[in-house]
Amino acid sequence: MKFGTKAIHAGQESDPSTGAIMTPIFQTSTYKQASPGDFKGYEYSRTGNPTRNALEQNLAALENGNFGLCFGSGLAAIDAIIKLLKPGDEVISTNDLYGGTYRIFNTIFEPFGIKFHFVGMDDANKIESLINKNTKMLWAETPTNPMLNIIDIEKLGNISKKHNLTFIVDNTFATPYLQRPLDMGADIVMHSLTKYMSGHSDVVMGAAICKDVKLSEKLYAIQNSCGAVPGPQDSFLVLRGIKTLHLRMQRHCENGKAIAYFLKNHPKVGDVYWPGFESHNNHEIAKKQMDDFGGMVSFNLKGNKLEDAIKVVSNTHYFTLAESLGGVESLVCHPSSMTHAAIPKKEREKTGVVDTLIRLSVGVEDVDDLISDLKITFDLL
Secondary structure, three states, rough: OHHHHHHHOOOOOOOOOOOOOOOOOOOOOOOOEEEOOEOOOOEEEEOHHHHHHHHHHHHHOOOOOOOOEEOHHHHHHHHHHHHHOOOOOOOEOOOOOHHHHHHHHHHHHHHHHOOOEEEEEOOHHHHHOOOOEEEEEEEEEEOOOOOOOOHHHHHHHHHHHHHEEEEEOOOOHHHHHOOHHHHOOOEEEEOOOOOHHHHHOOOOOEEEEOOOOOHHHHHHHHHHHHHHOOOOOHHHHHHHOOHHHHHHHHHHHHHHHHHHHHHHOOOEEEEOOOOOOOOOHHHHHHHOOOOOOOOOEEEOOOOOOHHHHHHHHHHHHOEEEEEOOOOOOOOEEOOOOOOOOOOHHHHHHOOOOOOEEEEEEEOOOOOOHHHHHHHHHOOOO
């Protein structure tokens, strides 16, 4: 089954009681039992809900996994994954990552005795020297947020297997339309479904997908015991959004490329970060492990003046200044004061997240209007 067909059909069947084509919203907390323990697959909606189950099956199919689990947010999915560890365990993570991930690692789990090492993963060969007897997990985002750095998933997968580590890839930026980390050696793929997967800026949700049954059982136990599950309304919205994922991602990629080249050739723009440029670090790896280069673009302005960056993000029209990304509408973000404010300035700047960096989530509007919007805004400088 090809990807677009999976997006529309995987995990979904017409409702047997009515023939409804769309998966119904099973808005219920509990289910009738014929006698104690005799029920029709569902007993309580924290443990399982038919709408959520359809979404979880769909996600597993899209990532070429066997098991999908949904959570109340992307951070709730991260929370569940880190709960696979115990005090004294260590994690090697990319140092260029979403600020919320950094915050939950450092402020929530480190006090419980889990140690995190944040390192650049653009050279996968450096990772092995950091592994010790307490290392239990590798954590990667690729492309990274917001610098769009590319990490070699296959190499990290080989390292994780050699040292018996659990390897997690945050696939939020790429989505399974562009990249399928389980096929390249990852043990768990996680998503903020809030972003491209739902695609309409109307849901907050996360997910974890894996192939291994024992790993899935541990995650299911955490999901059920801790209870950070999404409701059926949100599950329905994500299912509906995924039906057009392949169509939306095609346009995101087309528009992202056009915006990246416009920025690269604009006299007031300095560095532009987009994996599709041949000059982009690890571009060849991106070509190998991705089917296209996505709709995320970051850049800074010549002169590196904070007031210029603030003027740009505050004066665009079609690019809305807002947190998040991956919706049909274009967004502009100032990472150092918004999405990555939780990371100390010194640590941020080591990875390139300077105060003048601007991140674009390029939507699916007419690209000529988006370019015109940026042109008009740059003329204010």
